[in-house]
Amino acid sequence: MNKFALRAIALAVLALAQPVFANEIDDLKAEIAAQKAAEAAQKARLDALEAKLDAAAASQQATAPAPKAAKSGFDGLAYTSPTFDIKLYGLIDATIGVIDHATSAGGHKIGFDATATNAPWFSGARWGITGARKFADEGLSAIFKLENEYLIKDGSADDSEAAFGRDAWVGFQSEGLGKLTFGRQNTLARDFALTYLDPYGSSAVSYEEGGGTNGNNFKQLIFYAGSATGTRYDNGVVWKKDFGGGLFAGAGFQFGEVPADKKRNTTESLAAGYNGGVFNVSGFVTHSDVEGLSHNAFSIGGNYQVSIVRINAGYFHYTADNPSGLPSRSDNAYTISAKIAPPGKIDYELGYQIMKTEDAGVNGSGSVLNAFKDTSSVAAVASGNRNTVYGSVFYHFDKSTEVYLAADHQTLTGNYMVATAHGFKDQNEVGVGVRLRF
DSSP states (O other), X not given: OOHHHHHHHHHHHHHHHHHHHXXXXXXXXXXXXXXXXXXXXXXXXXXXXXXXXXXXXHHHHHHSOOOOOSSOEEETTEEEOSSOEEEXXXXXXXXXXXXXXXXXXXXXXXXXXXXXXXXXXXXXXXXXXXXXXXXXXXXXXXXXXXXXXXXXXXXXXXXXXXXXSSEEEEEEEETTTEEEEEEXXXXXXXXXXXXXXXXXXXXXXXXXXOOOOOSSGGGOGGGGGOBTTBTEEEEEEEEEEEEETTEEEEEEEEOOOOTTOTTTTOEEEEEEEEEOSSEEEEEEEEEEEETTEEEEEEEEEEEEEETTEEEEEEEEEEEEOOSTTSOOEEEEEEEEEEEEOOSSSEEEEEEEEEEEEEEEEBOTTSOBOOTTOOOTTOOOEEEEEEEEEEEEEEEESSSSEEEEEEEEEEXXXXXXXXXXXXXXXEEEEEEEEEEEEO
C-alpha cells in the first residue's frame, strides 16, 4: 500500500473519532462548572452561618451579666467571697419630734428622736450583713445574718454592749427543711404577729424577720410577743416552714443557760399562719420562765384587703405570776388599724389599741412593767387601761426613700402608769421624719 493510501485511511479514522472526543470534552466542562457552582453555594452558606454566629455572640455579650471576678471584691452593695454570697444593707430613720409631759414638771421635749423612748418613730436605724452558700447536691443553703442598731442623732450604738444587738444568727434553709436558725433573733411570736400588729408591717407571714418596734406609745403591743429576753431571743432556735397553699408554721425555743435550773429563763413558742392574699391570718402561743415565774401569751389576728384599704385587727392575752402573796397578772389587749394606699406616692395609716391589765406588777416608781419582764422582785400591783390612737401620712419618693408625718395620743386609766409619761395620765407625740433603705 502506498503512502497516499495510508494517509487517506488515517484521515478517515480521525474524522470518525472527532464527535466522541467533542462530547467527552463538553461533559468535563459541564462537570467542572457544576462543581464550581456547588463550591460557591457552599461558601455562601458558610459565610451566612459565620455571620449569624458573630451576631449571636455579640448579642450574648451585650445582655449577659458581668462574670464574677476570680478574686473577692465588692460589686455595688453585693460582695462575693470565695465561699459565700454576701450583702451589706441598712435602714436609716431620722425623726424630729415634739412630746409633752417629758418630765415630772410637764413641759415639752423637741428634737431628734423626741419620742417616749427617745428612738426614731418607726424603725431603729440599722446596718447589717447577710450571707448564703448553696450546696447544689443537697438543695440546702447555709445562711447567716449580723445586724446592729444605732442612733442617728449622735451616732451612738443602741446597745453599747453588743456588736450586733439586733441579729446574730446562723442557720440552714431549703424547700424541704424550711428555715432553721440559731442565735440572737426576733422571737417567733413577733414575726407571726406582723400581719395585724399595726398597719406598717407585711400583710403575710414569710421567712423574713419583721413585726413592729417599740419606738413610741402606740407601738407597745410588741411586748406581748416577747420572751425571757424581750422581743428578741438570746440563745434562740427558730424553725419556720412554708407548707404551700398559703400555710405557714413555726416553732421557737430559747435556752436559759442557767446551770442550776434547766427551765429557768427558757421560752417555748408555737405559731401558725395562713396567707390567703386578700385575707391573711396568724397567731402564736408562748410560755416563758422568767427567773422562776411563769409568763404566758396567746394571740390571734389578721388583715383583709378591700380595694385600696387594708384593715388589720388582733387580740392578745397575757398572764404572769407575781411573787407569793400577790395575785397573778392578766392582760387583754385589742388592736384595729387601717392602711389606705390610693394610686400615687402617698398613703395614710390610722389605728387604735387598748391594753387592759389587772394586777400587773409595778416597779419602785409605780410604773407597770412590760410583758415578760422579770416580776420576781415585784412588791405591788396595779390595774387599769392604756389606750392609744395614732395616725400617719407617708410620701414615697421611691421604694428606698420616704418622708412622713405622724402623731399619737395616749390616755391612762385606773392605776396604770408608765415611766415615759412621768406621772401624767395622758401624753401626745408628733414627729416628722425621713427613712432611707440601702
